[in-house]
Amino acid sequence: MAVAKPSIELCKGSNGLEKVVLKEARGxxxxxxxxxxxxxxWKNDHGEELLFVSSKALFKPPKGIRGGIPICFPQVGGLANFEQHGFARTRVWTIDQNPPPLQESNSYRASVDLILRPSEGDFKFWPHSFEFRLRVALTPGGDIILVSRIRNTNKDGKxxxxxxxxxxxxxxSDICEVRVEGLETIDYFDNLKGKERCTEQADALTFESEVDKTYVSTPNKIAIIDHEKKRTYVMWKEGIPDAVVWNPWDKKAKAIAHFGDDEYKHMLCVEPAVIEDPLPLKPxxxxxxxxxxxxxxxxxxxGQLDPKRVLYG
Structure with missing residues (x-):
C-alpha cells in the first residue's frame, strides 16, 4: 500500500488564473x-473548509477576491491615490525559485514561496522600490503558516x-455563536465611531451587530471559538502588533460588492495587522x-480551554 506524501501542484483555477495547491499526507x-x-x-484532514470565500467573489482582475486571506500592502484601508487596501492583492505574483533562507528550521514540506516587485505603473501609486516575499506553508498537522518578508530596495537612499x-x-457556523479571546483589556480604535480610542471591557468578544475595531499592541496569541462547530482557531503572530476584528452585519453586507446579503452570518475577519505605527524601512x-x-x-x-494545551498537551 502506497503511503501518501505531501504534494505541491501548479494548476489552473477559476477563470484560468494560476494557483498552487498544497496537500499534506493526512488530507x-x-x-x-x-x-x-x-x-x-484551507481545508482540514476531513476536507472541511476553514476559510470563508463569498459565493459572489470575482476571480477576475483587476478586482480583489472577496474572502480567504487577502494581503494588504503598502497600506490598510483607503487613502488618497491608493487602491483600497493597497495594490499587492491585485497584482500577479511569481513563484520564487531561490528564496533566501528563513531563520527558523522548517519542519514542513508542503510550501510555496511567492515574490512581488513593483511594476512601472505601481510607482505612480507608491514611489518606492521593494521586494515582498511570501511563504505559504502547510504543516503535517494541517496548520497554515504565512511568512511575509518586505525589503526596501530603493536605490536613491530613501x-x-x-x-x-x-x-x-x-x-x-453562526456569527452569533462565536467568541474571540485574547483581546480583553486591550485598547482599540472603534472605526464605527470616528476611530475613537477605547479599552476592551468584555471578558471575550461576542457579536450581535456590526463590528469594525482595530486593537493595538495585542498579544501574540488570539483564539476564535466557534461553539456550534466545537472548533477553535488559534492564531500565533510574530512581528505583527495589531489586530482588526470585522463583521459587516446585515445592512453593510447588502452594500458590499461581491458579497452575499446573508453571508455575514458565516464569516468573521480577525486580521493580524500593522496599523497604529506604520513600519519604517531604510534601504x-x-x-x-x-x-x-x-x-x-x-x-x-x-476559562478551561488553553489552546496550546489542546495542541501539545
Missing amino acids: SSIEVYLYGAHVTS PFTFTFAFHTYFSV GEEWTGRLHISAVPSSYCS
Whole structure:
C-alpha cells in the first residue's frame, strides 16, 4: 500500500488564473492564487473548509477576491491615490525559485514561496522600490503558516513606511455563536465611531451587530471559538502588533460588492495587522511578519480551554 506524501501542484483555477495547491499526507490542503498571493482555501484532514470565500467573489482582475486571506500592502484601508487596501492583492505574483533562507528550521514540506516587485505603473501609486516575499506553508498537522518578508530596495537612499494586514476571513457556523479571546483589556480604535480610542471591557468578544475595531499592541496569541462547530482557531503572530476584528452585519453586507446579503452570518475577519505605527524601512532593511493558525476541536467551557494545551498537551 502506497503511503501518501505531501504534494505541491501548479494548476489552473477559476477563470484560468494560476494557483498552487498544497496537500499534506493526512488530507489537509491549501490553495493560493498567484493573483494577489491570495489564499482562497484551507481545508482540514476531513476536507472541511476553514476559510470563508463569498459565493459572489470575482476571480477576475483587476478586482480583489472577496474572502480567504487577502494581503494588504503598502497600506490598510483607503487613502488618497491608493487602491483600497493597497495594490499587492491585485497584482500577479511569481513563484520564487531561490528564496533566501528563513531563520527558523522548517519542519514542513508542503510550501510555496511567492515574490512581488513593483511594476512601472505601481510607482505612480507608491514611489518606492521593494521586494515582498511570501511563504505559504502547510504543516503535517494541517496548520497554515504565512511568512511575509518586505525589503526596501530603493536605490536613491530613501526610507519608506508601510502598513500591512493578513485580512483573514474565517468560516464560522453562526456569527452569533462565536467568541474571540485574547483581546480583553486591550485598547482599540472603534472605526464605527470616528476611530475613537477605547479599552476592551468584555471578558471575550461576542457579536450581535456590526463590528469594525482595530486593537493595538495585542498579544501574540488570539483564539476564535466557534461553539456550534466545537472548533477553535488559534492564531500565533510574530512581528505583527495589531489586530482588526470585522463583521459587516446585515445592512453593510447588502452594500458590499461581491458579497452575499446573508453571508455575514458565516464569516468573521480577525486580521493580524500593522496599523497604529506604520513600519519604517531604510534601504536594504527587511521586515518579517509571521502568522501560524491551527484549527483544533474544542468543547469549550469558559476559562478551561488553553489552546496550546489542546495542541501539545
